[in-house]
Amino acid sequence: MKRPHSIYPVYFLKLNMIPKGFIFSTVEASIKNPHRKDLALIYSKVEANMAGTFTTNKVKAAPVRLDMKKIESGKGQAIVINSGNANACTGKRGIKEAKEIIKHIARSLKIKPSFIYICSTGVIGVPIPTEKIIRKIPELIRNMGKSKIEDVAKAIMTTDTFPKIIRRKLLIENKTGTIVGICKGAGMICPDMATMLCFLITDIAVEEKTLDKTLKEAVKMSFNRITVDGCQSTNDTVLIMANGMLGNNLITMKSRSYSSFRKAVHDVTYGLSKLIVKDGEGATKLIEVEVKGAISEKEAEKAAFAIANSNLVKTAIYGNDPNWGRIMAAIGHSDIKIEEEKVDIYFGGVKTVVNGLSAGKEKEAEKILREKEIRLTVDLKLGKSSTKILTCDLTEDYIKTNKAYRT
Amino acid sequence: MKRPHSIYPVYFLKLNMIPKGFIFSTVEASIKNPHRKDLALIYSKVEANMAGTFTTNKVKAAPVRLDMKKIESGKGQAIVINSGNANACTGKRGIKEAKEIIKHIARSLKIKPSFIYICSTGVIGVPIPTEKIIRKIPELIRNMGKSKIEDVAKAIMTTDTFPKIIRRKLLIENKTGTIVGICKGAGMICPDMATMLCFLITDIAVEEKTLDKTLKEAVKMSFNRITVDGCQSTNDTVLIMANGMLGNNLITMKSRSYSSFRKAVHDVTYGLSKLIVKDGEGATKLIEVEVKGAISEKEAEKAAFAIANSNLVKTAIYGNDPNWGRIMAAIGHSDIKIEEEKVDIYFGGVKTVVNGLSAGKEKEAEKILREKEIRLTVDLKLGKSSTKILTCDLTEDYIKTNKAYRT
Numbered sequence: 001m002k003r004p005h006s007i008y009p010v011y012f013l014k015l016n017m018i019p020k021g022f023i024f025s026t027v028e029a030s031i032k033n034p035h036r037k038d039l040a041l042i043y044s045k046v047e048a049n050m051a052g053t054f055t056t057n058k059v060k061a062a063p064v065r066l067d068m069k070k071i072e073s074g075k076g077q078a079i080v081i082n083s084g085n086a087n088a089c090t091g092k093r094g095i096k097e098a099k100e101i102i103k104h105i106a107r108s109l110k111i112k113p114s115f116i117y118i119c120s121t122g123v124i125g126v127p128i129p130t131e132k133i134i135r136k137i138p139e140l141i142r143n144m145g146k147s148k149i150e151d152v153a154k155a156i157m158t159t160d161t162f163p164k165i166i167r168r169k170l171l172i173e174n175k176t177g178t179i180v181g182i183c184k185g186a187g188m189i190c191p192d193m194a195t196m197l198c199f200l201i202t203d204i205a206v207e208e209k210t211l212d213k214t215l216k217e218a219v220k221m222s223f224n225r226i227t228v229d230g231c232q233s234t235n236d237t238v239l240i241m242a243n244g245m246l247g248n249n250l251i252t253m254k255s256r257s258y259s260s261f262r263k264a265v266h267d268v269t270y271g272l273s274k275l276i277v278k279d280g281e282g283a284t285k286l287i288e289v290e291v292k293g294a295i296s297e298k299e300a301e302k303a304a305f306a307i308a309n310s311n312l313v314k315t316a317i318y319g320n321d322p323n324w325g326r327i328m329a330a331i332g333h334s335d336i337k338i339e340e341e342k343v344d345i346y347f348g349g350v351k352t353v354v355n356g357l358s359a360g361k362e363k364e365a366e367k368i369l370r371e372k373e374i375r376l377t378v379d380l381k382l383g384k385s386s387t388k389i390l391t392c393d394l395t396e397d398y399i400k401t402n403k404a405y406r407t
Numbered sequence: 408m409k410r411p412h413s414i415y416p417v418y419f420l421k422l423n424m425i426p427k428g429f430i431f432s433t434v435e436a437s438i439k440n441p442h443r444k445d446l447a448l449i450y451s452k453v454e455a456n457m458a459g460t461f462t463t464n465k466v467k468a469a470p471v472r473l474d475m476k477k478i479e480s481g482k483g484q485a486i487v488i489n490s491g492n493a494n495a496c497t498g499k500r501g502i503k504e505a506k507e508i509i510k511h512i513a514r515s516l517k518i519k520p521s522f523i524y525i526c527s528t529g530v531i532g533v534p535i536p537t538e539k540i541i542r543k544i545p546e547l548i549r550n551m552g553k554s555k556i557e558d559v560a561k562a563i564m565t566t567d568t569f570p571k572i573i574r575r576k577l578l579i580e581n582k583t584g585t586i587v588g589i590c591k592g593a594g595m596i597c598p599d600m601a602t603m604l605c606f607l608i609t610d611i612a613v614e615e616k617t618l619d620k621t622l623k624e625a626v627k628m629s630f631n632r633i634t635v636d637g638c639q640s641t642n643d644t645v646l647i648m649a650n651g652m653l654g655n656n657l658i659t660m661k662s663r664s665y666s667s668f669r670k671a672v673h674d675v676t677y678g679l680s681k682l683i684v685k686d687g688e689g690a691t692k693l694i695e696v697e698v699k700g701a702i703s704e705k706e707a708e709k710a711a712f713a714i715a716n717s718n719l720v721k722t723a724i725y726g727n728d729p730n731w732g733r734i735m736a737a738i739g740h741s742d743i744k745i746e747e748e749k750v751d752i753y754f755g756g757v758k759t760v761v762n763g764l765s766a767g768k769e770k771e772a773e774k775i776l777r778e779k780e781i782r783l784t785v786d787l788k789l790g791k792s793s794t795k796i797l798t799c800d801l802t803e804d805y806i807k808t809n810k811a812y813r814t
Contacts, residue, residue: 059739059747089735091748091764124732125765234736311718311801312809319810325531328496329641332466340466341498357498358532394718395810396803402719403726403802 017167018149019178019203021045021245025143026155029136031129032084032122039133040147040155041105041140042079042199047115048243049205050076051212053219055236061088062095063118064235066102070114071239074208077115079199079239080105080140081156083184087120087128088234097130104134108141119197119237121158121184149201153182156197159401160184160279166271168264170204172257177204177246181268185276196223198238198272204261205244206251213253214262215240222269225389226277227308240265277390282397286373287317292386293379299336300387303378306334314394317374322365324353327378337382346377424574425556426585426610428452428652432550433558436543438536439491439529446540447554447562448512448547449486449606454522455650456612457483458619460626462643468495469502470525471642473509477521478646481615484522486606486646487512487547488563490591494527494535495641504537511541515548526604526644528565528591556608560589563604566808567591567686573678575671577611579664584611584653588675592683603630605645605679611668612651613658620660621669622647629676632796633684634715647672684797689804693780694724699793700786706743707794710785713741721801724781729772731760734785744789753784 022044026037052071054064070076080101087094098118106113120128153163164184170177183198206214219238244250251261278286289308294300307313310330316323324345331338345353348368352361368374429451433444459478461471477483487508494501505525513520527535560570571591577584590605613621626645651657658668685693696715701707714720717737723730731752738745752760755775759768775781 057736057739058742058745059735086732089732089747089760089763089765091762093764124730124736125760127765234732234739311805315806315809318806321810323531325493325496325641328466329464329531332464332641335465338465340496353496353532355498356496357500358496358534394806396806398718399722399725399801399803399806402722403728 017169017178017180019180019201019243019245021203021243022201023145024147024149024152025140025145026147026151027136027140027143029082029132031082031132037151037155038083039136039140040081040152041144042081042152042201042241043109043144044077044201044241044243046243046245047075047077048241049074049208049211050239050241051208051215052237052239053216055233057234059089059234061086061120061235062090062098063087063120064237065095066098067117067119067237067239070117073114074212075115076117076241077111078105078109079117079119079241081119081152081197082133083156083158084122085120085126085128086122086124086235089125090127093127097128100130101133104137108137117239119235121156121197121235124234149180149182156182156184158184159281162279164272164275164279166268166275168267170260170264172204172246172248175246175248177202177248179204179264179268181272183272183276185279196233196236196276198223198269200238200240200265200268202240202242203244203246204242204251205246205248206242206261210252210258211240211242214265217262218265218269221266222273225387226273227305227389227391274390277392280392281401282395282399283392284372284395285317285393287391287393288373288375288388289391290375290377290386290388291380292377293381293383294385295337295383297385297387300385302334302336303331303380304387304389306330307376307378308389308391311394314391317369318393318395320366320369322347322352322362322369324358327376328356331378338380339382342381344379344381346375348375424576424585424587426587426608426650426652428610428650429608430552431554431556431559432547432552433554433562434543434547434550436489436539438489438539444558444562445490446543446547447488447559448551449488449559449608449648450516450551451484451608451648451650453650453652454482454484455648456481456615456618457646457648458615458622459644459646460623462640464641466496466641468493468527468642469497469505470494470527471644472502473505474524474526474644474646477524480521481619482522483524483648484518485512485516486524486526486648488526488559488604489540490563490565491529492527492533492535493529493531493642496532497534500534504535507537508540511544515544524646526642528563528604528642531641556587556589563589563591565591566688569686571679571682571686573675573682575674577667577671579611579653579655582653582655584609584655586611586671586675588679590679590683592686603640603643603683605630605676607645607647607672607675609647609649610651610653611649611658612653612655613649613668617659617665618647618649621672624669625672625676628673629680632794633680634712634796634798681797684799687799688808689802689806690799691779691802692724692800694798694800695782695795696798697782697784697793697795698787699784700788700790701792702744702790704792704794707792709741709743710738710787711794711796713737714783714785715796715798718801721798724776725800725802727773727776729754729759729769729776731765734783735763738785745787746789749788751786751788753782755782
């Protein structure tokens with residue numbers, strides 16, 4: 001089913017930077033529906049250092065299980081991605097099919113199968129149409145270099161309404177390195193990642209352990225701090241490839257350029273996670289929930305996610321209703337320490353609740369809620385810990401999108 | 408806002424039994440909106456034994472705080488209930504207002520304030536219009552006996568689309584005792600009770616501790632096993648009054664009639680909890696989620712609530728889509744022990760997933776989903792524990808109802 005609408009137009013890219021040594025390919029394999037590119041390849045001309053993070057859902061898709069093993073080597077050279085079928089809940093057969101696809105690509109590319117990562121997104125529980133995919137591999141290989149990263153970003157979309165790309169340049173030893181990240185999101189977005197695939201590529205040379213640490217920290221501060229619907233996917237994968245073709249000295253945790261590399265990766269993942277929430281299924285508003293004054297970061301997070309996952313809070317914001325009682329109820333239900341008579345709540349800059357009571361500012365708060373990006377701040381005034389997470393509102397279009405996803 | 412529609416017609420009552428010694432009154436106090444009865448009184452002609460259970464939300468409404476203290480005495484004679492305002496998040500003033508209302512009623516009824524319980528439901532965070540209520544107390548007292556329990560059930564409705572009443576007769580020592588329960592529900596319905604008020608009255612004589620134990624067990628098996636939207640209220644209250652006017656020997660845990668009394672109370676609370684879910688905001692379907700083969704009851708419950716609170720599962724069922732992958736994803740995210748390759752899933756009697764894989768029965772399962780009452784069974788095949796909970800589907804009308812609740 002087509003998404004009913006989006007408030008965000010296609011994300012036009014002004015820049016056209018690509019890290020050295022990466023090429024792309026996309027083809028139409030008609031995996032779920034015809035007339036769209038649904039099979040994509042990211043290829044590095046040389047072996048790259050790699051790191052990854054994966055869904056913590058106990059039900060893991062076949063490609064996730066394979067990639068989790070491969071990533072232990074810290075090496076790789078290609079990522080093949082399909083949309084339209086998640087190859088999840090497909091048992092041993094799913095693993096076999098994924099290996100079969102990899103085998104064909106490895107043969108054509110003349111690289112080891114262990115250097116090829118596979119990611120799938122789409123419907124769960126339906127056998128992946130391997131024949132359709134294998135039939136298209138010769139064309140996929142032939143087209144290498146003919147597609148742009150934008151085409152890959154489009155090919156991996158499911159209910160997304162726009163492709164998601166973030167780029168950063170980085171000056172290292174007087175050479176300009178590039179980091180580009182693409183991702184897909186939309187629904188099943190929740191703590192500990194989302195129905196979300198994300199690929200970062202860079203030509204900067206980075207040592208494996210450093211790459212791993214940087215990625216994990218960045219994911220913690222970005223993709224693990226967003227929620228669309230509190231539902232966690234079986235397929236979440238974030239992969240980073242650093243092929244070193246910039247020719248800089250290998251970045252380690254001790255390098256001078258480590259912190260700027262780290263910041264650039266954080267910027268890219270944070271930017272992408274924000275795009276995912278903006279494009280949440282049916283979303284009309286981006287909501288930043290900040291909880292401060294908590295007695296620990298864990299408690300701040302619990303409260304923030306309780307608010308961000310409350311259907312009642314999200315529908316109220318959709319309806320421009322500063323119904324702060326629902327925020328109080330969500331916090332009260334979140335199993336954290338709270339003293340009702342201390343809580344302050346702000347909609348944007350409007351202090352709407354003071355010491356647990358209405359400040360009579362509902363009119364002003366309502367104006368704030370008419371904006372497209374909303375800050376919601378809760379001050380528990382009990383401690384010094386805080387957190388910020390991103391979410392979106394809950395609308396009729398979320399229901400429309402999800403009631404007929406498979407038709 | 409008026410609820411957009413309901414698939415369930417007003418619940419017509421064929422019986423007209425009322426326990427001896429109880430009388431009722433309802434008046435129009437225009438607390439939120441005019442032209443409806445929104446203030447109600449349940450009164451027992453004699454002192455009654457009482458028990459109660461309350462929301463576990465840390466943010467508790469003023470009336471809940473007062474009732475929780477009063478119930479320690481195990482005694483009471485009247486319950487005053489208003490809809491339109493929850494008197495929650497109203498601080499010390501809220502407590503003062505509630506006490507003021509009780510004081511006026513106590514004076515008119517000439518009974519101790521400690522014998523009067525107060526319950527409120529409606530908007531959170533808005534001061535309760537005490538003056539409007541007090542002005543109507545003389546009329547409320549004058550009308551005693553002129554209203555039926557059906558009128559009370561109607562007066563306490565908020566977004567409910569029909570009043571909820573369940574009755575049971577019970578033969579004790581050759582005398583016919585009666586238990587009648589009424590409740591209101593609709594939204595903010597979740598484990599550990601709901602935006603839900605429930606009142607049970609009986610003329611059967613029951614000893615205090617026995618009454619307390621019976622009620623708590625019954626609530627555990629009914630109201631604590633339902634969820635509409637995973638949101639827990641600040642005002643949940645279940646109260647039972649047993650005035651003993653049947654004249655039977657006081658029932659204790661050792662009485663012969665204890666088990667039949669217990670069963671009758673369970674029947675009433677279970678019946679009411681089912682009506683709450685049927686009338687869930689926007690609901691078109693009642694869903695019973697059974698998880699069996701779990702290694703413990705706690706794990707069965709975790710999994711069942713994960714399924715029942717999944718927006719993706721609920722929208723799929725709304726759309727008649729047997730999207731069992733979402734059920735697998737919900738269980739995998741629920742932090743219980745699971746072996747994907749063992750899981751069986753049934754829609755009604757149709758075994759749709761066998762050992763974690765599709766059985767190719769989607770067409771048959773789709774037919775099941777077109778019914779109005781749906782059984783969903785997940786067999787983890789790991790242990791012997793099981794649980795059943797009730798929920799409803801998630802529809803556009805939930806959003807419509809909740810985006811404009813306060814307008």
